[in-house]
Amino acid sequence: MEFLTQIIIAGIVIGSIYSLVALGFTLIYKSTGIVNFAQGELLLVGAYVCLHLTVSYQIPFIFSFLITLIFMFFFGFLIERVFLRRMIGEPIISIIMLTIGLSSLLKSIVQIIWGTDTRTFPKIFSHEPVKIGFLNISMVYIFALISIAIFLGIFSYFFKTTKTGVAMRAVASDQQAALSMGIDVRRIFALSWAIAAIVSTVGGVLLGNINGINTSLSQFGLKVFPVVILGGLDSIIGAIVGGIIIGVLENIVGGYIDPLVGGGAKEVFPFVAMIIILLIKPYGLFGTVKVEKV
């Protein structure tokens, strides 16, 4: 029983990081209609930049984290401006391929600059377990959960009340109408890439604190697909709920089935689940069902 609870808690933590990254993915998809295969690489770049600032320049973690966020904001902005704006109106396969090209470019740039070895963050959160009731929970997990909760809070505030947030929701729901109401759609496109880069970075830095970082971290971006398919591609709540569900299920499979097959089931399970979801409920739990009209 204790084993199961430990697994579930680890699953919730990893799952909530999935949720964050999936949130970025959904944001881009919702407002620009682009499926971003480079989400994992945004996470990778963010994590490495933060690590580099903390380790090489000895900047206190909080400040290096903030600098990274600002950097990634402009980085996301730049990617949209340089690459994706030219692709508006192109067929969907071209846009998908462009993000794939982008992902292999970003990943290899990270490899060229920082190499492929696993690096660890300096101990920022202690890994000492804390006893809550009968459970032992690592401090880093608690911090991860708290910071994700804070970020989700900030984002829901941003989307519900600020002018820009409302404008982003307007663009997501109807581009044409938003345009005619005087919303600068191109700015919103750029902004959604910037925000997606930021949330991925938060995910990346948290993951880096839990497991250390290497370039295989970008696989995380592909794991986001099962999450968003489960939640519904264009649903923000779906991304959050889906992330936690996939994270927990994945860890349960990892705990109970991996020893039987000798490893690897944990990594492949989300994709098996995804195929099944696609077959029975292609628009996910909260996604908008597309009605095809002639």
Place this chain on the structure above:
Amino acid sequence: MNYVNCGNFKTSYAKDAAIYKTVFSKISIYSFLILMLLVPFYANSYILYILNMIFISSIAAVGLNILTGFTGLISLGHGAFIGVGAFATGYLALNYGMNFYFVIPLAALITAIIGIIFGLPSLRLKDLYLSIATLAAQFILEFIFIRAESFTGGVNGMPVAYPTIFGIEINNDFRFYFFAYSFAIVMITIGKNILRTKIGRAFISVRDNYIAAEAMGVDIFKYKLLSFGISSFYAGVAGSLWAYYVQFITPEHFTITVSIQYLSMIIIGGLGSVLGSIFGTIFMVILPEMLRHLVDLLSGVAPFLKQIFPAIREAFYGIVIILFLLFEPEGLARRWNLIKAYWKLWPFSY
């Protein structure tokens, strides 16, 4: 885009769909194919190696172009399908001692069946959803390659013996050249012809407007699955040849990077063009080799370049994909047509 001379009228559909538009093109294509037969007598084994890789990859690229370029279904799992063909070849050849003329069709058929199974979600899914489903296929198949040790040898991989034909063992680049060349010609000719038949027209109609296609009586689901089947069949043949060529196959030969590489081949070459897939393959096979030479050349000045060569290669794949999508979205096939059109009137263009 087709440039034809004035006065070259087509009076029937058959003429319009002809592969050889003019007698001149027929003669030049045949003479090119025959000249290619002479190449191995003059080339060294490195050139032959590159050409063999081009033949093998072009088969898979044509297959992927049938699926993605002609039917409009994006597949991110082509690398894994090639792997299915390769492992099926290894398994059949190793355990049953079959000769290649049974093994290759059987391996291709197995791949086609697996391709159709993973194509099933295409019943309900379109575009991006489908590309995500094929991404899942890639990971699931990779997992199976590693874990199904009794079939694939797991991470240790499996050896494949040389194929023999009429008692001749195809055991060097020179002999393999003719082997791969004949397969490439046969498969590409078949591919080109499939696209001129009812099936090919159905594929294109599914791509261009599937609602209209359905209204006109095209059974969309059937043709989507058929497209998956044909495409994976090609991947299977390519994988099989590849297994015979490299002699040793492990799961890490069939990762998602390979799938992306094949997608970039058809994008660079031109979606919806058989000739384009061949151009794209040539480009993508030669590019890393050129890069390798460049890095070797520069390694005197900057020796660290050699260590990061894999990353540099990846980066170039990315850059090439992005540049082509931004500046030449119709690929090398269009460039080729433009060049042809230019020379047609040279030196007296109007």
